[in-house]
């Protein structure tokens with residue numbers, strides 16, 4: 001079986017080597033001296049429940065055509081991004097260099113600290129709360145987190161949270177179908 005080599009990160013640019021880059025304009029600098037200390041796992045599908053298609057790329061680059069779907073009209077003007085997306089077949093797409101602040105968490109709090117975008121890295125999994133994520137997605141997520149831990153010593157495997165953990169009552173992703181035990185096992189602990 002052919003498998004892609006594990007991703008690595010060029011810390012000078014904050015970019016993954018060998019993955020598709022669709023660089024978002026919807027990002028900005030982290031606050032001064034603010035290192036990433038948290039990894040946030042999300043789930044996303046556009047339109048909700050549909051996989052594939054160009055729409056996540058378009059949302060994160062501020063180019064989602066409101067006329068293409070009633071849901072897109074609903075979220076018109078939403079300015080959001082994540083550092084990376086893992087598609088159903090395990091393909092990783094990067095939108096924001098890791099040293100920059102992506103706009104994925106919204107109003108949020110982790111261990112008493114608010115505004116999680118400032119100090120986190122956001123990874124989206126293409127999926128829904130109630131659809132099992134794929135084997136390939138767990139593999140790519142573990143490989144990506146491994147690359148992040150290797151590149152950024154400020155991160156730690158103990159500090160990985162779901163969007164629902166940092167915005168309870170407001171966000172439910174990655175949802176009950178996300179298997180945290182499986183991710184931890186893949187990360188080796």
Ligand SMILES: [Zn+2]
Pocket residue numbers: 041042043104163171173
């Ligand atoms: Zn989310």
